[in-house]
Amino acid sequence: MAFDFVPILIQALVAIIIAVGVIVIAHLIGSRNPTPAKLAPYECGMSPVGQAWRRFPIKFFLTAMLFVLFDIEVIFFVPWAAVLRHLRAGGSEYVLFALGEMAVFVGFLALGYVYILKKRALEWEA
Amino acid sequence: MEFLIFSAVAAIAIAAGLLMVLQRNAMYSALFLVVVFFCLAVIYILLGAYFLAVVQVAVYAGAIMVLMLFVIMLLNVAWPEPDDRVLGLLRPLGATAAVTFAMLMAWALAGTPGLPSPLPGTSLPVGAAMTLGRVGEAQAGHVQEVAVTLFSKYLLPFELVSILLLAAILGASVLARKRPDHA
Amino acid sequence: MNGIFGLDGRTWDIILAIITASIKAFVIVNGLLLAFAYMTLSERKVLGRMQARYGPNRAGPWGILQPIADGIKLAFKEDVTPRQANRWIHLLAPCLALVPALIIFAVIPLGPEMEVFGVPWTWHVARVNVAYLYAAAIASVGVYGIVLAGWASNSKYALLGGLRASAQVISYELAQGLAAMTAIVMAGSLDLYEIVNQQVASGLPYALYLPFGLVAFVVYVIAGVAEANRAPFDLAEAEGELGAGFHTEYSGFKWSMFFMAEYVNMINISALASVLFLGGWWPIPTDAPGVVQALGPVVFLVKIALFMFMFIWLRATLPRLRFDRLMSLGWKVLLPVALVNLIGTATVVALWPLGTWPFAN
Numbered sequence: 001m002a003f004d005f006v007p008i009l010i011q012a013l014v015a016i017i018i019a020v021g022v023i024v025i026a027h028l029i030g031s032r033n034p035t036p037a038k039l040a041p042y043e044c045g046m047s048p049v050g051q052a053w054r055r056f057p058i059k060f061f062l063t064a065m066l067f068v069l070f071d072i073e074v075i076f077f078v079p080w081a082a083v084l085r086h087l088r089a090g091g092s093e094y095v096l097f098a099l100g101e102m103a104v105f106v107g108f109l110a111l112g113y114v115y116i117l118k119k120r121a122l123e124w125e126a
Numbered sequence: 127m128e129f130l131i132f133s134a135v136a137a138i139a140i141a142a143g144l145l146m147v148l149q150r151n152a153m154y155s156a157l158f159l160v161v162v163f164f165c166l167a168v169i170y171i172l173l174g175a176y177f178l179a180v181v182q183v184a185v186y187a188g189a190i191m192v193l194m195l196f197v198i199m200l201l202n203v204a205w206p207e208p209d210d211r212v213l214g215l216l217r218p219l220g221a222t223a224a225v226t227f228a229m230l231m232a233w234a235l236a237g238t239p240g241l242p243s244p245l246p247g248t249s250l251p252v253g254a255a256m257t258l259g260r261v262g263e264a265q266a267g268h269v270q271e272v273a274v275t276l277f278s279k280y281l282l283p284f285e286l287v288s289i290l291l292l293a294a295i296l297g298a299s300v301l302a303r304k305r306p307d308h309a
Numbered sequence: 310m311n312g313i314f315g316l317d318g319r320t321w322d323i324i325l326a327i328i329t330a331s332i333k334a335f336v337i338v339n340g341l342l343l344a345f346a347y348m349t350l351s352e353r354k355v356l357g358r359m360q361a362r363y364g365p366n367r368a369g370p371w372g373i374l375q376p377i378a379d380g381i382k383l384a385f386k387e388d389v390t391p392r393q394a395n396r397w398i399h400l401l402a403p404c405l406a407l408v409p410a411l412i413i414f415a416v417i418p419l420g421p422e423m424e425v426f427g428v429p430w431t432w433h434v435a436r437v438n439v440a441y442l443y444a445a446a447i448a449s450v451g452v453y454g455i456v457l458a459g460w461a462s463n464s465k466y467a468l469l470g471g472l473r474a475s476a477q478v479i480s481y482e483l484a485q486g487l488a489a490m491t492a493i494v495m496a497g498s499l500d501l502y503e504i505v506n507q508q509v510a511s512g513l514p515y516a517l518y519l520p521f522g523l524v525a526f527v528v529y530v531i532a533g534v535a536e537a538n539r540a541p542f543d544l545a546e547a548e549g550e551l552g553a554g555f556h557t558e559y560s561g562f563k564w565s566m567f568f569m570a571e572y573v574n575m576i577n578i579s580a581l582a583s584v585l586f587l588g589g590w591w592p593i594p595t596d597a598p599g600v601v602q603a604l605g606p607v608v609f610l611v612k613i614a615l616f617m618f619m620f621i622w623l624r625a626t627l628p629r630l631r632f633d634r635l636m637s638l639g640w641k642v643l644l645p646v647a648l649v650n651l652i653g654t655a656t657v658v659a660l661w662p663l664g665t666w667p668f669a670n
Binding site for chain 1: 171176177181184185188189190192193196197199200269270272273274276277281284285287288289291292294295296298299301302303
């Protein structure tokens with residue numbers, strides 16, 4: 001029942017209180033002596049050139065996109081993995097059917113995986 | 127007790143949703159959207175849909191919003207102010223979309239007579255099927271229940287999802303490909 | 310318990326459950342932070358020994374007061390927020406890194422459910438039927454801390470470090486998820502208790518179910534090291550190349566919160582690996598007499614400690630990977646290996662005859 005999750009909520013509250021608490025305490029007792037050089041972003045001791053918020057390689061974006069797609073695949077595995085063992089009780093045809101279903105599902109994704117492998121989308125240098 | 131939690135979470139969700147829309151800074155908007163996702167997860171838990179609740183966090187907050195953050199960071203070069211012509215075009219479009227969505231919600235909630243009821247049917251998308259599947263029954267939200275429904279009644283949508291994912295993988299790698307003439 | 314303070318039995322039970330959960334949550338969170346403090350000391354000690362030196366030995370006997378000295382020093386340090394940074398997100402990022410790390414442990418079953426003088430006692434904060442997926446979901450939220458720290462600092466080193474680290478973390482999450490799925494197929498449940506009980510009942514932890522269990526275990530641990538951004542996968546903070554990666558622009562206690570998050574995540578990964586593949590409190594039987602059952606948490610903590618030692622040992626032994634090698638290890642080796650391994654496991658579990666060990670029911 002939903003009550004099972006209440007302890008998690010409590011632990012989250014404890015964690016948030018501690019995280020905020022240490023920041024507040026450190027804020028109160030920490031020293032404060034800002035100078036312009038100290039507030040400058042780190043750039044190996046040189047004067048910083050421009051902003052850091054600029055375009056960055058599209059590879060990171062591609063990685064994130066592929067991650068989302070394969071993550072959905074992993075999520076679809078979860079209910080299947082949890083139920084597979086219990087299907088045997090109903091007879092072998094059920095469990096074989098479930099295996100077949102997942103084989104088709106994984107088959108399509110394997111096609112996609114081979115495609116991005118061949119297209120060298122996973123090569124960081126390309 | 128449940129009503130209290132629901133009201134609090136729903137209020138936070140609506141507030142965060144409004145803040146998300148009203149923010150100028152796209153990064154803040156994204157973070158408020160994450161708050162909305164977490165509130166939705168709590169509401170799923172209250173409905174007894176535990177599996178859906180954790181999937182909500184894992185997929186939307188843990189994967190899709192990370193992608194969104196990357197997009198925002200990627201485009202973070204001095205966000206231009208939208209000019210009036212674009213805004214003039216967008217405002218009526220946005221209003222139309224909002225009204226249509228509100229009507230759709232009202233229809234789905236009330237099941238207006240004269241319109242076909244949205245509830246029965248195998249043609250529902252998988253996500254809706256998982257939500258509507260067995261919520262309210264004793265075993266609702268158990269992973270096994272979701273699995274049995276998903277892999278029998280909603281088998282075709284499930285397999286179609288894999289084709290959709292395949293198309294998306296191909297699309298992603300084509301989009302991000304380095305064009306040979308620029309290499 | 311009827312009628313106390315004019316409350317009926319059920320309300321009283323709920324209040325009692327909430328008080329118990331609060332105490333347990335407080336103990337677990339502070340226990341994790343204490344473990345973090347002494348992990349930093351033991352890491353420096355062990356690394357020192359591995360490099361033929363002593364490590365910290367001045368603050369108190371054998372240096373046992375060193376973490377306290379470090380903590381006090383950090384609390385008095387100046388907390389610098391760079392001029393160009395986004396103040397609020399700069400402040401939010403360390404919290405977003407630390408809080409998820411601290412709440413994953415709520416679902417870890419440290420020992421068997423037992424009775425002490427007739428009163429039921431459990432070694433966990435919460436038992437939910439989707440426990441594994443909860444842990445995985447919250448762990449995947451931890452990446453926000455890294456991305457936002459890199460972005461909010463508005464420093465080139467921090468931004469690149471944050472991007473690298475987040476790309477690494479999300480890439481290895483896939484292989485890790487698939488490896489964990491192998492244990493779930495074998496147990497047929499997402500409930501961590503059920504997963505441990507299946508292993509204890511069969512007498513063997515899943516890591517010894519050859520070959521699939523062992524392969525999944527190895528993949529899980531490698532991916533776990535990468536998830537925790539630890540050597541040899543510590544490119545996020547490759548100090549020789551990137552300054553300090555995503556937390557370059559952090560100082561004082563906000564910096565140490567990232568440090569805490571990293572170590573608590575190591576503990577979480579060790580605990581989950583112990584549950585999924587080493588059988589939690591195995592070889593202590595779940596239904597043993599009370600005194601023996603109480604050894605369950607001890608066995609569990611020893612397993613976590615062994616994993617933590619492995620993390621340090623790896624750091625002392627292996628050189629850092631190059632970033633392209635790291636990504637191709639995740640995507641081209643671990644991901645397909647974990648997937649094929651999962652399909653293999655599923656086939657064996659599906660075709661295993663009913664009523665025979667170890668997948669009897």
